[in-house]
Amino acid sequence: MASSATAPKPEARGGENRREALLDAAAAMFAAKGYDGTSIRDIAGAVGMLPGSLYYHFKSKEDLLIAVYRKGVARFEAAIDAALGSTAGDPWQAIEAACAAHLSILLDGGDYARIVNPEFVRSFPPEMLPTLNAERDRYERHFEKLIAALPLDPETDRWLFKVALFGSLNWSQTWYRKGRYTPQDIAAAFIGMLRQKGA
Amino acid sequence: MASSATAPKPEARGGENRREALLDAAAAMFAAKGYDGTSIRDIAGAVGMLPGSLYYHFKSKEDLLIAVYRKGVARFEAAIDAALGSTAGDPWQAIEAACAAHLSILLDGGDYARIVNPEFVRSFPPEMLPTLNAERDRYERHFEKLIAALPLDPETDRWLFKVALFGSLNWSQTWYRKGRYTPQDIAAAFIGMLRQKGA
């Protein structure tokens, strides 16, 4: 998916930068005013372009949204990959590091991160939900593996553990304001609450 | 639909019922397709009315949304009031009961409940957010009182405890499907995970 399927790219002037600029503008405006609340004219205007010109880079508004969404998911995956590369053996430390990485993108990761929130996704055209959700499910599997490694009580439902943790994490978008807590603080506090004695 | 254009309507009159019907239709369509995704024509049509006629009952689309939202919050408050009226002294039991009540509305409470979700609210016209959030803050205060009564470790941040719990609860809207777990199951599991030994 990384390189567009069309041509061997001679890469003339303006180049890939304009496309990226459109993506950034779209992410910012989607995050601020929602998908429906943002018009093609808004996005194109933000980069000094006319509405019709945007259709040279993206074949539809939905296409643009998918591109933004993919870039959002990719940020989460990059962050968690980096965090897990440097953790030692302790599974509680590993999941706390993953949570901190997740939160750092979610809370300080800019506009792309907001787009990935499933409740935000609900406002998108319904026919694109399967595409977007598949993307996100793949990401969540990282956490499932980390949770599988935790030494929990046998009667603890690990799937409910996952959704509880994810809920706490993702909900932070609702209340987080810069300054009081860092993503690390929050991750440590949440994992501390869920951590069972004797483990 | 139905008998449309110029036919005389013998008993279409419904007094307050018509307003309620509009509220129900709006709640259903807002929940299904979002605020922007739902048009006045959709809502009016769903109760066999013409778009202009809706303006007899509500002075604007935003006015209609606020009415739906108020009704949604009221459902949560009624449920939690009922649940707390019948709990004994134990603070862990009390908060579990409140969570179960919250979840029962959130998950089985129909269309009104979806509207109250803050991430859903983000798609609304920004100038109405203060009005709506004030309504919701009042509701959350019930939970703050319940958490204040819990015998937690002294170093546990009770505010973070609240947002962690709320996150877990409200996130369930994302994954819940009827059948596997009941709201009571989920509440018991979540509180069980957060409950600290020795209390």
Place this chain on the structure above:
DNA sequence: GAGGCTACCAAACAAGTGTTTGCTATGGCA
């Protein structure tokens, strides 16, 4: 039985929407 109120219809309005089309300035390459 005249007036007024309720609840709605019928039709339009102005503005905004995503998208399409035809055209053009630019620069790399043979």
Place this chain on the structure above:
DNA sequence: TGCCATAGCAAACACTTGTTTGGTAGCCTC
């Protein structure tokens, strides 16, 4: 030099949106 893809402009198209306006059928009261 001529060719051709790139990147974008300019203007329209077809449609949907929330909302307003003027009218009116049925009921209630005086």
